[in-house]
């Protein structure tokens with residue numbers, strides 16, 4: 640099929656490229672930080688001392704609609720933050736690509752009007 644609007648295509652290609660990059664690392668969920676007491680009853684965290692943390696926690700709605708989540712190991716906290724940010728950026732780009740796709744379909748529909756009338760496609 641010939642591209643209906645050559646002006647849209649570079650934008651679309653750019654977005655599709657960005658989307659692919661982001662999708663590679665995107666993580667679904669919201670990040671929260673928690674402070675916890677540990678399993679050692681003699682530890683400072685069970686008295687006046689500061690609790691342990693912050694622990695990064697990612698929560699999300701699972702397939703059955705139940706909220707679930709996991710603690711993030713310290714060594715990958717930064718990556719996880721960036722990956723969750725990538726997810727949000729991805730949603731934004733998907734919205735943009737949806738707009739472009741819509742414009743594209745509308746233009747195709749204008750072109751097809753005559754073809755539709757004769758029953759061929």
Ligand SMILES: [Zn+2]
Pocket residue numbers: 676677678679682683684685691
């Ligand atoms: Zn403790």
